[in-house]
Amino acid sequence: MTGILPPAPLAESDRRSPATRPSSIEPIIAGFHPDPSICRVGGDYYLVNSSFEYWPGVPVWHSTDLVRWEQIGNALSVDEAAAGTSVASGGIYAPTIRHHDGRFWIITTDVGNGGGQIVVSAVDPRGPWSAPLRLEGLVGIDPDLAWDGDDCLVTFCATSGPVTGIAQARVDLGTGRVLETPRALWAGAGLAYPEAPHLYEREGWWYLVLAEGGTERGHGVTVARSASPRGPFEGHPRNPILSHRSTTHPVQNTGHADLVQREDGEWAAVYLGVRPRGMTPMFHVNGRETFLAGVRWEDGWPVFDEERYDIPVRDRSFEETFAGALHPRWVSPGAPVLQQLTRSDDGARVHAVDGAGQTPSAIVARVTDHRWTFTAEIDDVTGTAVVLVRLDDAHSAEVRVADGRASTALRIGPIAQDLTAPVPVSDGPVLVGIRSVASETSGPDDLEFWAESGGVRHALGRTDGRYLSTEVAGGFTGRVVGIRAIDGSFRVGCVTYTGFDAHDAEACAPR
Ligand code: 6LW
Numbered sequence: 455m456t457g458i459l460p461p462a463p464l465a466e467s468d469r470r471s472p473a474t475r476p477s478s479i480e481p482i483i484a485g486f487h488p489d490p491s492i493c494r495v496g497g498d499y500y501l502v503n504s505s506f507e508y509w510p511g512v513p514v515w516h517s518t519d520l521v522r523w524e525q526i527g528n529a530l531s532v533d534e535a536a537a538g539t540s541v542a543s544g545g546i547y548a549p550t551i552r553h554h555d556g557r558f559w560i561i562t563t564d565v566g567n568g569g570g571q572i573v574v575s576a577v578d579p580r581g582p583w584s585a586p587l588r589l590e591g592l593v594g595i596d597p598d599l600a601w602d603g604d605d606c607l608v609t610f611c612a613t614s615g616p617v618t619g620i621a622q623a624r625v626d627l628g629t630g631r632v633l634e635t636p637r638a639l640w641a642g643a644g645l646a647y648p649e650a651p652h653l654y655e656r657e658g659w660w661y662l663v664l665a666e667g668g669t670e671r672g673h674g675v676t677v678a679r680s681a682s683p684r685g686p687f688e689g690h691p692r693n694p695i696l697s698h699r700s701t702t703h704p705v706q707n708t709g710h711a712d713l714v715q716r717e718d719g720e721w722a723a724v725y726l727g728v729r730p731r732g733m734t735p736m737f738h739v740n741g742r743e744t745f746l747a748g749v750r751w752e753d754g755w756p757v758f759d760e761e762r763y764d765i766p767v768r769d770r771s772f773e774e775t776f777a778g779a780l781h782p783r784w785v786s787p788g789a790p791v792l793q794q795l796t797r798s799d800d801g802a803r804v805h806a807v808d809g810a811g812q813t814p815s816a817i818v819a820r821v822t823d824h825r826w827t828f829t830a831e832i833d834d835v836t837g838t839a840v841v842l843v844r845l846d847d848a849h850s851a852e853v854r855v856a857d858g859r860a861s862t863a864l865r866i867g868p869i870a871q872d873l874t875a876p877v878p879v880s881d882g883p884v885l886v887g888i889r890s891v892a893s894e895t896s897g898p899d900d901l902e903f904w905a906e907s908g909g910v911r912h913a914l915g916r917t918d919g920r921y922l923s924t925e926v927a928g929g930f931t932g933r934v935v936g937i938r939a940i941d942g943s944f945r946v947g948c949v950t951y952t953g954f955d956a957h958d959a960e961a962c963a964p965r
Pocket residue numbers: 488489504547548595596649650665668669709710726930
């Protein structure tokens with residue numbers, strides 16, 4: 455059938471029961487889900503991530519135990535004007551989620567529209583979320599929301615204006631008015647790029663947590679405290695309080711943390727990290743993922759306890775026929791998903807959409823495993839049907855089916871190449887597959903492509919996975935897999951994503 459890899463037995467060396475892995479190495483939200491922000495209401499936790507050029511934006515997650523998470527929606531519904539207009543790694547950056555006065559509030563940056571901050575709110579985090587309210591005059595990234603009595607403070611990383619760096623201003627969330635000129639807050643601990651501020655009040659202190667060092671291997675978390683949320687802040691004498699820089703830890707680039715107090719009074723943090731593989735400089739392909747740590751307090755300062763939690767090892771496989779309600783995992787870098795998809799009793803059809811802006815439209819989901827297989831049944835192709843894996847619009851591999859032939863087109867920056875000569879496929883359904891397999895060249899993995907029709911399986915080439923990695927492509931996102939029509943339309947049957955990391959200890963090994 456699809457030629458999937460058989461699950462390998464778990465290695466003896468797995469440190470804990472095969473059902474869990476330590477929180478320092480197993481993400482709570484795998485795949486490109488960076489810049490996590492978290493809040494708690496009673497026994498429920500909610501978490502959001504950046505979404506960049508993909509719409510709908512800002513995935514929203516729910517958990518009752520911090521270790522098992524389910525995506526319950528996306529906070530930014532498809533903005534017809536913005537969808538498809540963002541360049542790779544443009545769009546929506548680093549949201550913060552907070553609960554205040556009976557509402558959930560999310561503030562985030564729309565870098566595609568002049569770097570403005572936008573706010574949405576909802577009574578129920580499953581939605582509906584309000585239309586975005588733009589805060590005028592706060593140019594920068596990584597906005598945070600905190601309340602000091604009736605005052606709502608936005609703390610952010612100002613990139614232009616009267617001050618740059620970590621800055622703060624009082625705002626009116628009812629009107630979107632910025633009520634004061636942004637003030638500089640803290641210069642950071644001295645590492646590069648102080649950013650990602652979050653403010654918390656605890657036992658008479660206000661804590662300002664930052665990311666510093668840049669989001670690459672030097673990344674870390676620093677902290678300062680003050681008696682007032684407006685400062686002045688004094689840095690922790692032992693900053694950074696979290697960093698894997700200059701270590702061989704299998705999870706690198708750790709930083710951009712947000713803290714939360716549990717119902718029992720303990721504290722925890724979510725942060726981003728990557729799992730690079732292969733030969734130097736090592737390659738990460740699934741973007742920056744969300745990890746969990748415990749936090750304890752010593753002498754009035756937070757201390758990360760990275761091993762505190764056991765994370766259940768989840769099989770993240772899924773199947774989709776596009777028949778029922780659309781799962782929130784499906785997003786598009788171009789025209790909205792529902793503009794590309796029609797559903798009838800006859801099944802789902804994917805259509806090419808004209809005028810979708812700069813980015814090719816596609817219906818895609820994030821890759822969440824190191825080893826995986828993605829397949830799609832396509833039929834009744836009236837133009838060019840595509841099954842794809844992409845890191846961004848300039849780093850992608852597409853199996854194309856058109857005029858009774860199948861081929862694989864690889865794009866690496868300005869270089870485009872067909873991996874094999876086109877092979878004929880018979881009339882009727884074609885099962886197209888892409889899988890990530892062990893690298894033959896010290897890369898992170900290899901990618902293999904095939905098409906199967908009339909009981910015959912045609913190999914459609916193999917490529918080194920490093921060309922679809924962040925170390926090659928740059929940017930802030932990770933791999934996605936999906937389908938699209940370049941022209942015309944096609945019927946899509948069952949789509950499957952099979953992730954093997956839960957079964958295959960090797961798949962998660964750092965090298
Ligand atoms: C985000 C910044 C960062 O705005 O990466 O890792 C940027 N930290 O805080 C994009 O995700």
